[in-house]
Amino acid sequence: MKVFILGATGFIGLPAAEAFVRAGHIVYGTSRSEKTAAEKLGPREILPVVVDVFSEEGKKKWGKIAAKCDVVIDALSANGAKPAVDTFHNFLDYLDRPKGSPKPTYIYTSGLWIMTRGYGGLEKWTDERQPTTTYNESVQWRPLIEGPVLDSEKVHGIVIRGAVVYGRDGSGIGSYIFDEALKASKTEEKIFETIYKEDTRIASIHTDDMADLYLRVAERGPICRGQIFLASNQFSERLTDILDAVVRVSGCKGYRHKRPQGSSQEAWTSTTLAKPSLGDALTGWKPKKMSLVDGMDIYWSAYLANKKLQKL
Template structure:
């Protein structure tokens, strides 16, 4: 297949692009940076497309290439529906295939917080077969892009809702926890502040396991159209267990809570109780990486190494 990945140097996009390359596919990847194109994408056998995906010139450049591909994956970070909808509509605008031709597969990357129902009993649990919830205000825009993708007649539309991703440079775990712990480890007090709740349970997934789900779903696109897949480990982890593991590996003595500010931080401390099964049932996908708590020694070392690599 020919595969086009928007956001191919990102936390999700790069591992996904590498997975498709290993799978024997022709992979194009968008990046805004010529340096990233030369130092990250090209050396890994990913064909760089250097462009701003949202500019008028950029939309035409990547749209022309993507229209010739069999799979398009939106792995761009988005904070609202409009940018993601614009990306999808730009692809449809450039898509011009003869009648009767195979339809391309379009995968939109969403998030699990749209399924969160909070902490509690069986009524709070969810999976791919459950509808979205209104529990987290910060992500109520997600269905505005998910629904058009899933219902489109022009593509095999699929949505992958990722849990909180870990591995490599840490992603959200870095900004909420690792960065604060690293700073605190260099102080006399060695106590870091972070947003947490004692009842919060985190659904998480390693970036490489999510990349494997992208690959499996994309290769089966025509028979999976209209489906939503949840990329998550089989078991959730208590946020305080994650914090305790960070204390152990960072050299800190402890942590203290600070109140969440705004809808995004409220979503961070909202529990997502989930046991996904559709990826396994339809593609044989199962996460292989150690959980964040169990593998914290590895993931903390990786975070530190990646942080050094980003220093000019």
Template sequence: MKVLVLGATGFIGFPAAQALARAGHMVYGMARTQAKAKILAAEEIIPVLGDVGSDAWMSLIATLDVILDTVGGPDQASLARTTFERATKAATELRPAGAPLLSYIYTSGTWVHGDSRTEIATDTTPIGRPVELVAWRPAIEQLVVRSTAVNGIVVRPALLYGRSASILAPLFKAASQGRVVWPGTPGGRYSMIHADDLADLYVRVAEKASLLGGKIFDAANANTESVDDLLQKLVQISGAKAPYEYRKPENCAWICLYTPRSPDAEEIQHSV
């Protein structure tokens, strides 16, 4: 299988590209610099030098089986739509007559479920009140899964952890400095997934993509984590000053990132 990973050097895309390569697939990865391209090549991922907004990857679409979109950044709302529309246009124009539909896996996030401590959300829960920061995502999800030009699939990661770029990194840094202070309020729970487990899910979805067109998957561990327990254990293990403290989130991004939610409603922006 030939797979192109957009955002292949990112926190989500890099483990996914590695996992696809380990599974025996031919993997292409977008890289914006020669230095990043060398990192991909060392992992047996074929680098495609250029930005996702360039034409560097367009010619590959004629023979690709899957595009995995893990692109992050500050302009995701417009970039996600533009990237998908460019891919579908190229697929329509470049793929031979009779070729199977190109599969397009779009990375969304579980914040689209909104913020609640009383309701459990799943991948079949209708979208009602998305978190403000990602209120644009449901429209992109529907654009992908309703497309007739490609075989569209959506994966919604929960809060990511693992490796070195986790959003929890500031928490561990604070503990190492002797004090655990975290935005939010007591009593919350986080739905989480390790970056490598998410990568494994992408492999499974890509390999079964022909059967999964139009589907949306929430990607999360089976169990949620108590934020209170997490902070308490961190104090004990790190030797930081007890007790841990909560503080009020300071802006929209912090509110979205750190307000504890219902068991299946937390994500990380993949620009991290």
């Protein structure tokens, strides 16, 4: 297959692109800069498309290339419904295939917080087949793009809702926890501030396991069309257990509570109980990486190594 990945240099997009390359597919990936493309894409056998994805010139450039591909994956950073919808419509505008031709697959990367139900009780658990909720204000725009992708007659539309993604340079785990712990480890007090609640449990997934789900779903596009897949481990982890593990590996002595500011940070502390099922049932997908708590020595070491690379 020919695969086009929007956001191919990102925390989610790059591992996904690498997974497709390893599987033998031809992979195109977008980057905003020649330097990043040269460092991250070309050496990994990913064909760089250097564009501003949202500019008129950029839309024209990547739209023409993507229209000739079998799979398009939107792994761009979440900036609200409008840019995501515009990105999808730009692809459709350039899509012009003879009648009866196979449809391309379009995968939109969504998030798990749209399914948050809160903590406790069997009725609070959910999977891909449950409706979205209004619990988290910061993600209420998600269905506005998920719906058009899933309902389109021009593509095999698929949505992958990612849990809290970890591994490599850390992503949300990095910015909310690792960065703070690293700064505190260099102080005399060695106490870091972070946002948490005592009863918060999070659903999580390693970026490589999420990449494997993209690959499996994309290769089965006609079968998986119209479905929402949860990219999540089969278990949740207590946020304070994660913080305790960070204290153990970072050299810090402890942590203190910091009040969340805004709906996005409130979402970070909201418990998400979600059990994936369709990934396994339809593609045989099973996450393989260790949990955050069990693999913290590895993930902290990888985070530090990536911080050093970023300074080079």
